[in-house]
Amino acid sequence: MITVKQLKKRFAKLEALKGVDVSFEPGEVTAVLGPNGAGKTTLIKSILGLVRPDSGIITFDGKELNGDYTYRERIGYMPQQARYPENLTVKEILEMIRDLRNYPEVQDEELITMFNLQSEMNKPFKTLSGGNKQKMSAVLAFLFCPDVLFLDEPTAGLDPIASSKLKDKIITEKKKGKTIILTSHIMSEIQELADKVVYLLEGNLHFVTTVDSLLDDTGQPNLERALASKLEGVAA
Amino acid sequence: MSTTKIIKYQLQDVFRSKWVWAYALFFFAVTEALFQFGGDGDRVITSMMNVVLLVIPLISIVLGAMYLYNSREYIELLLCQPVKRSSLFFGLFSGVTVPLSVAFTVGVAVPFLMRGSEIGSILFLVITGILLTVIFVAMAFGLALSFEDRIKGLGIALILWLFFTVIYDGIILLIIYSFSDYPLQQPVIILSMLNPVDLGRILLLLNYDISALMGFTGAVFQRFFGSLAGQSISITAMLLWLAIPFWLGRRAFLRRNF
Structure with missing residues (x-):
């Protein structure tokens, strides 16, 4: 679905990506991991078109990205921290994004009911609690049934009930054949959701492997321990 | 297409913020107070001129920069x-300039209209105010996009405001004083073109014909060009002052890594 070839990006002093090759496939949840400053955000932002890479090729569904913005119709993005116009209500913000996307016919409002957001619909965005902002952001990411989902720390700030509902939703969408890209600091969550782990280190691709083989190879009981033993000796 | 959509939601949001109403109320209160203290229409316009030339650049550059810094996550989304x-750049730009201009216009116009003045009498005051708003918001956007650090960006915004409203005139006076033995008309005209606030002042002075308050640059301008040509030249120069920062800001926005 998405392939990245020899992606390089340099910021003033920092070489954020030093030639990364990676691909994201439909029907899979891929976790992008790595220590702070490893280039995770730069990689994701390059695919989303927020960061302009210095060199390298990104293809989306076979087509190379060249500054055209229409491919984003097929992407749902849930940021770590969402901020929308403060004085608009939840309803108005949903309306705004629908309008910007030209009111697609197929819309998935399941998360609105799952999260009981109906009662929040007429509240201005600035009065929402952190958890409700996060829920709204999840609703918007899934609303247009996108082929590709980027979820950046999706469960951070959610209560356990909402968090497990969101995880169920992620698994359902994966089974529908969606390409899902996930970042998280919670290893148990990644073990539960992800099929594949892409590990970045200092701007390079350190390894790509499936969660299952990572557990088998290291013989550790969980992903956190498995990663720790795999990375032993590497300054993390 | 999507530009108008973005502007629509942007305006819907900003017109609900308190600062827009506070800004309109400020201009209403000052204008009303000037009338209360016994001024007639012309004298109120003369006093308002100085308020417009000082306050609009300050509020526009500070609010414009803060607005863009605060919208960073929203822009990413x-x-x-x-x-x-x-489209997004134009939408954000309109989202600040339109509410500020409307608030200023309404605030100033209401006291005049209440006293039966014709809208024509304050037309140039309003035009100058709107031009200054757009110019200084464009500068603010350029700054906010060039400096990641918001403290630095806001600091430079304040310095720019101080430079254009106060320091620049001091420099011109110093030049006039130091080179008083030489013919200075042309250099001074060029110098005043390089400052949008000076241009605004000249535009107002030429229109309301308040020669006593015109100052050196204004007097030179009128003698050199006459009123009509002077007005067209100062408006053209102001439009350049609008276009250049806007274009630079837009270019930075298109190339930027968010």
């Missing part, structure tokens, strides 16, 4: 939607 970068 919208850029992940199928939206053109240039």
Whole structure:
């Protein structure tokens, strides 16, 4: 679905990506991991078109990205921290994004009911609690049934009930054949959701492997321990 | 297409913020107070001129920069939607300039209209105010896009404001004083073209024909060009002052890594 070839990006002093090759496939949840400053955000932002890479090729569904913005119709993005116009209500913000996307016919409002957001619909965005902002952001990411989902720390700030509902939703969408890209600091969550782990280190691709083989190879009981033993000796 | 959509929601949001209403109320209160203290229409316009030349650049450059710094996450989110970068830039720009201009115009116009003045009498005051708003918001956007650090960006915004409203005139006076033995008309005209606030002042002075208050640059301008040509030249120079920062800001926005 998405392939990245020899992606390089340099910021003033920092070489954020030093030639990364990676691909994201439909029907899979891929976790992008790595220590702070490893280039995770730069990689994701390059695919989303927020960061302009210095060199390298990104293809989306076979087509190379060249500054055209229409491919984003097929992407749902849930940021770590969402901020929308403060004085608009939840309803108005949903309306705004629908309008910007030209009111697609197929819309998935399941998360609105799952999260009981109906009662929040007429509240201005600035009065929402952190958890409700996060829920709204999840609703918007899934609303247009996108082929590709980027979820950046999706469960951070959610209560356990909402968090497990969101995880169920992620698994359902994966089974529908969606390409899902996930970042998280919670290893148990990644073990539960992800099929594949892409590990970045200092701007390079350190390894790509499936969660299952990572557990088998290291013989550790969980992903956190498995990663720790795999990375032993590497300054993390 | 998506530009108008973005502007629509942007305005819907900003017109609900308190600062827009506070800004309108400020201009209403000052104008009303000037009338209360016994001024007639012309004298109120003369006093308002100085308020407009000082306050509008300050508020526009500070609010413009803060607005863009505060919208960073929102900009990221919208850029992940199928939206053109240039549309978003224009939408954000209109989202600040339109509310500020409307608030200023309403605040100033209401006291005049209440006393039966014709709208024509304050037309140039309003035009100058709107031009200054757009110019200083464009500068603010340029600054906010060039400096990641908001403290630095806001600091430079304040310095720019101080430079254009106060320091620049001091420099011109110093030049006039130091080179008083030489013919200075042309250099002074060129110098005043390089400052949008001076241009605004000249525009107002030429129109309301308040020669006593005109100062050196204004007097030179009128003698050199006459009123009509002087006005066209100062408006053209102001439009350049608008176009250049806007274009630079837009270019930075299109190339930027968010």
